[in-house]
Amino acid sequence: GAVVSQHPSRVICKSGTSVKIECRSLDFQATTMFWYRQFPKQSLMLMATSNEGSKATYEQGVEKDKFLINHASLTLSTLTVTSAHPEDSSFYICSAPRLNQDTNEKLFFGSGTQLSVL
Amino acid sequence: KQEVTQIPAALSVPEGENLVLNCSFTDSAIYNLQWFRQDPGKGLTSLLLIQSSQREQTSGRLNASLDKSSGRSTLYIAASQPGDSATYLCAGGGFQKLVFGTGTRLLVSP
Numbered sequence: 001g002a003v004v005s006q007h008p009s010r011v012i013c014k015s016g017t018s019v020k021i022e023c024r025s026l027d028f029q030a031t032t033m034f035w036y037r038q039f040p041k042q043s044l045m046l047m048a049t050s051n052e053g054s055k056a057t058y059e060q061g062v063e064k065d066k067f068l069i070n071h072a073s074l075t076l077s078t079l080t081v082t083s084a085h086p087e088d089s090s091f092y093i094c095s096a097p098r099l100n101q102d103t104n105e106k107l108f109f110g111s112g113t114q115l116s117v118l
Numbered sequence: 119k120q121e122v123t124q125i126p127a128a129l130s131v132p133e134g135e136n137l138v139l140n141c142s143f144t145d146s147a148i149y150n151l152q153w154f155r156q157d158p159g160k161g162l163t164s165l166l167l168i169q170s171s172q173r174e175q176t177s178g179r180l181n182a183s184l185d186k187s188s189g190r191s192t193l194y195i196a197a198s199q200p201g202d203s204a205t206y207l208c209a210g211g212g213f214q215k216l217v218f219g220t221g222t223r224l225l226v227s228p
Binding site: 006034036041042043044045046049091093095106107108109110111112114 | 122152160163209216
């Protein structure tokens with residue numbers, strides 16, 4: 001079963017509104033989570049690293065005031081797209097690292113959120 | 119800066135064929151390399167993870183190899199099935215932070 005839950009799976013909103021996307025780790029704690037964005041026919045690009053209890057770190061070119069990240073607990077990170085515009089329409093996906101039985105760390109991904117801004 | 123390239127971009131095969139997907143990366147100081155499967159409009163499913171100290175991993179009909187010296191990884195799919203149709207992504211890089219390739223879109227026809 002899924003170890004990372006992401007909601008909503010799809011959202012359509014009007015230009016200028018804000019959209020919140022949730023990413024939850026199930027049955028394990030994640031002090032770090034990652035947010036990616038994927039435009040059509042392009043690869044996933046890391047947007048930011050969400051850190052529990054501290055500020056997120058953003059990749060170059062990603063506006064921190066537009067993409068607000070909150071990691072308030074060890075199992076929940078949220079990404080809020082503020083004042084969304086059509087160019088923000090994209091597939092957003094989160095991931096969280098988890099140690100497997102061999103003590104190797106593996107990244108697990110949510111199911112993604114398709115955002116369409118009209 | 120790590121860059122990951124996948125070849126081919128798209129592949130169409132009849133059911134039953136064995137096939138190889140290729141992934142190349144520019145920085146050999148790679149922590150691990152993962153292969154993922156992505157279905158349209160959905161998230162990623164991790165298929166195989168190869169640690170930097172390993173050379174290959176196998177899971178069922180899938181086998182992935184890693185050659186750090188040449189900066190290459192391959193995903194071998196044996197006896198392909200229509201259910202294997204998806205986009206396959208490889209991703210490598212430093213600890214936790216993965217750099218993704220653009221993927222190979224695979225179509226297996228009955």
